Amino acid sequence: MRLDLTHIQRWIAPGSKVLDLGCGNGEFLQRLALERQVRGLGLEIDPDKITSAVARGLNIVEQDMDAGLSNFPDQSFDTVVMAHALQAVHYPDRVLEDMLRIGRQGIVTFPNFAHWRCRLYLGSRGRMPVSRFMPYNWYDTPNIHFCTVKDFEALCEERGIRILARDMVGNTQRRPLLASAWPNLFAVTAIYLISR
Amino acid sequence: MKTSSVGIVTPQRARFDEPLALACGRVLTAYELVYETYGTLNSTRSNAVLVCHALSGHHHAAGYHSAEDRKPGWWDECIGPGKPIDTNHFFVVSLNNLGGCHGSTGPTSINPETGAPWGPDFPSLRVRDWVHSQARLADRLGIDCWAAVVGGSLGGMQAMRWALLYPQRLRHCVVIASAMRLSAQNIAFNEIARQAIQADPGFADGHYLARNTVPAKGLALARMVGHITYLSDDAMADKFGRDLRSGSLELGGEEPAEFQVQSYLRYQGSQFSGSFDANTYILMTQALDFFDLAREYGDDPVAAFREAHCAFLVLSFSTDWRFSPSRSREIVDALIAADRPVTYAEIEANEGHDAFLMPIPRYLALFGAYMQRVRGAC
Numbered sequence: 226m227r228l229d230l231t232h233i234q235r236w237i238a239p240g241s242k243v244l245d246l247g248c249g250n251g252e253f254l255q256r257l258a259l260e261r262q263v264r265g266l267g268l269e270i271d272p273d274k275i276t277s278a279v280a281r282g283l284n285i286v287e288q289d290m291d292a293g294l295s296n297f298p299d300q301s302f303d304t305v306v307m308a309h310a311l312q313a314v315h316y317p318d319r320v321l322e323d324m325l326r327i328g329r330q331g332i333v334t335f336p337n338f339a340h341w342r343c344r345l346y347l348g349s350r351g352r353m354p355v356s357r358f359m360p361y362n363w364y365d366t367p368n369i370h371f372c373t374v375k376d377f378e379a380l381c382e383e384r385g386i387r388i389l390a391r392d393m394v395g396n397t398q399r400r401p402l403l404a405s406a407w408p409n410l411f412a413v414t415a416i417y418l419i420s421r
Numbered sequence: 422m423k424t425s426s427v428g429i430v431t432p433q434r435a436r437f438d439e440p441l442a443l444a445c446g447r448v449l450t451a452y453e454l455v456y457e458t459y460g461t462l463n464s465t466r467s468n469a470v471l472v473c474h475a476l477s478g479h480h481h482a483a484g485y486h487s488a489e490d491r492k493p494g495w496w497d498e499c500i501g502p503g504k505p506i507d508t509n510h511f512f513v514v515s516l517n518n519l520g521g522c523h524g525s526t527g528p529t530s531i532n533p534e535t536g537a538p539w540g541p542d543f544p545s546l547r548v549r550d551w552v553h554s555q556a557r558l559a560d561r562l563g564i565d566c567w568a569a570v571v572g573g574s575l576g577g578m579q580a581m582r583w584a585l586l587y588p589q590r591l592r593h594c595v596v597i598a599s600a601m602r603l604s605a606q607n608i609a610f611n612e613i614a615r616q617a618i619q620a621d622p623g624f625a626d627g628h629y630l631a632r633n634t635v636p637a638k639g640l641a642l643a644r645m646v647g648h649i650t651y652l653s654d655d656a657m658a659d660k661f662g663r664d665l666r667s668g669s670l671e672l673g674g675e676e677p678a679e680f681q682v683q684s685y686l687r688y689q690g691s692q693f694s695g696s697f698d699a700n701t702y703i704l705m706t707q708a709l710d711f712f713d714l715a716r717e718y719g720d721d722p723v724a725a726f727r728e729a730h731c732a733f734l735v736l737s738f739s740t741d742w743r744f745s746p747s748r749s750r751e752i753v754d755a756l757i758a759a760d761r762p763v764t765y766a767e768i769e770a771n772e773g774h775d776a777f778l779m780p781i782p783r784y785l786a787l788f789g790a791y792m793q794r795v796r797g798a799c
Binding site: 275287288 | 766
């Protein structure tokens, strides 16, 4: 299980209703169903991942977030999760607005592009960073809207989105002291609990 | 997993003497349903799957009727050991609907009041009449609750109606390449088909059996029109292109050229007209036209689906223009708004509406994955 997903779990109330945007093979939703007894729905566009997620017994709808989420009624879910997809959608701001229209709270995780390794890579080599976490070349990547911790918080401020909690994941499993103290420099992955 | 056939199957017949009140207001005093079953009903009777057929379908969905049979049942790709509806685990029931022409009571049956075939006087049917008659068959077989009711096209409409009329009697509803109601274009194609039949002098206002005539040309034409709507432009291009069957398009010759697609359509038409009843075709296309899932729920599909207690699998095919993916999306959106469990996928497929009968790998894998979940609760 990816580290950011382990962190998210505690923000999800047992028995609640969860929409997972970009649910992948459904590993996270399945765990939430088993450990938190949530009623989950996953959105995904990759055919093989959809089949894997359905094989886990999950409800999955093939739908492209970039085409909008207007088919989901207002406040119809307790939590809307979008893990590691913010940077891959065409209109991240619209998706965030939709998340908080559909859900009472939203949980967003994204790779922090201002992490010192990225800065060092870009600063020293002058080229777009390619790493274990972001293994794509700039011309062939699903990640079209990279942002930083500061960028995200500025957008929330601008749109009147409340940050209820945030959690930073550093390089290791250990308590991320540096990432918590200086998230924009040391957080590899940023995790936010947001609401209106 | 090894994939194989259910083998040789024998149709069965159930007679019902309890009158069935029909949506049209008339009553059918007695009727028979022909059906096949595949697999074994478990001790808790919880593994039964009902397969609902489409416009020109029937009870023979899987396996063979004899060792010499060349073609298996119409949905053999999806029903059998190791197939999506896995007969190692499910007990599958497939019937010929009321009004059909493959053994169940319909226009070719004898009207007990007159001693002659019903012909055009057979009562007009709605999808719900089929559902009620299928529920009686379930009673007869001792099935209180289907593990799943499954159907493609018109069969999907029956499955959805099941979910609204008998919410306690199914756990899953599988709706493939279907819609909540026909569009004007869909109805228009059906009307051409009916007109083709009715304009054939052999039709004799539907009394062709009594007159000993057959509206073969009309029925063939109806099928040709229908068949075009089941295929995609791409599928026809792949299959026939502009290939000639005979003649030539060279200048300076008067020999008429015949395209492959012409002869194919004529063959399909004549095969069909030899095996299908014209009154049944009219009856079935009308049931299709009249179906409107949400009509009595204030035209609100969300209110309609709130009646349902089951989980849904909805599938569509990318090149299906008869019941396009957007028609399936309407179903999915209504289910989401009604807060009902739903799984949906649009399968990339070249074959148009007919894709739901084809062994498309992603389709079979996904359908099978879903049916495994259905199995888990049996």
